Structure formats: structure tokens, C-alpha cells
Amino acid sequence: QLQLQESGPGLVKPSETLSLTCTVSGDSISSTSYYWGWIRQPPGKGLEWIATIYYSGTTYYNPSLKSRASISVDTSKNQFSLKLRSVTAADTAVYYCARNYYFYNYMDVWGKGTTVTVSS
């Protein structure tokens, strides 16, 4: 059974870099049928797509976050990661990783999410 698990610090200081990793179990991240992505949800608000990556390394970014975000994949570890630079309180959110089906571009499997708070 496919599972995605987010990991990383729950507290990040303003102006620093947020770093998260998603570990995929039960399937290969090198599957040609799927992308892998990050989505976040600020407290009490809606969902915001951040970035998506294909196993080959092809990346896609939300234009509003592109200057600060970086997504990468490590096929040997079956993981993909997100870095978000120069964070502010507005980056406080639950961060989800998700599998994205290539042909229809929907997100069919999600991690449980990890809460990241930006505060000094």
C-alpha cells in the first residue's frame, strides 16, 4: 500500500530556509506514471500548490513561490524534498506531499501533512 510521509523541522526562524522531505513507501518514485508534489495549507485557509517534480528531475513551480522554492528528487532513497528560502510568518502552514497522476494531473495519494511554524 502506497504511503507518503513528510518529515522536517516543525519550527523555522524568519529569514531561514524551510526544508522538508517526503518518503515514499509501497511504490517506486521512478514510476513513469506519476509526478510528486508539495501543497500547503495555512491555518484556517485553503490549499496552495507549491511545486511538482517528475522522477527525471523535471520541475514545475507555483509562479508566486518560484523565486524561493526548490524541489528535488532522490530516486535511490525513494524521496523527494522541498526547500523554501527566506521564510516569513506567512509561510506557516501544514505542508503536504502528494502523488500526482501524470495523465489526469490529479493528486490521488497524500501524506498526512506536517505543520511548520515560522517564528523566532
Added chain:
Amino acid sequence: EIVLTQSPGTLSLSPGERATLSCRASQSVSSSYLAWYQQKPGQAPRLLIYGASSRATGIPDRFSGSGSGTDFTLIISRLEPEDFAVYYCQQYSSSAWTFGQGTKVEIK
């Protein structure tokens, strides 16, 4: 960037009633790339509908999706207690994914 606008913001209904949720896009969206999700408090979103009208695995047939172009609809034919949640539409176009702001379906 395509903006998705969902209405209403909140829908107050009783169990057994029919829920009709709307998702309007700022530009035409391929039906293949329109999805709906359900999210309950403290949980990750769950895929309900993809390709505008196809139910995801394990989704009851009381959930149905329709629409094309800029107007899409999610219908819950008879609300069950577990259906009270927030619903999001999502689209993909030009290498970008966007979500609507959500519709909360609450118990009246």
C-alpha cells in the same frame, strides 16, 4: 494562472438533502484536468472526482461531477453524516496546478 472560484462559501444542509457545489474557472479548463477533493478537519484532502466526472476508487455513487469549459459542478445526491466537510476543486493547465478556495458543507 487560472483562478478557480467556488460557490457558495458555505452550504448549510441537513442529512439526506442534496448538495450542489460550483467551481468556476477564469479561463477554459480541460475537463480531463478538473478534480474535486474532500477534506475533513485534521485530515489530508481525499480525491473524490477526476476528469470532471469520474469517481475515484472507493467513492460512493452519491458523489457526481459534471461540467466543461469554465463551469463545473459537484453534486452530493443525499448527504450522509460523514459528508459534512470542506470541498475543493483543482485544475491543471500550462504546467501549473491551482485550487479553488473551498466550499464548506455544514450541518444545518
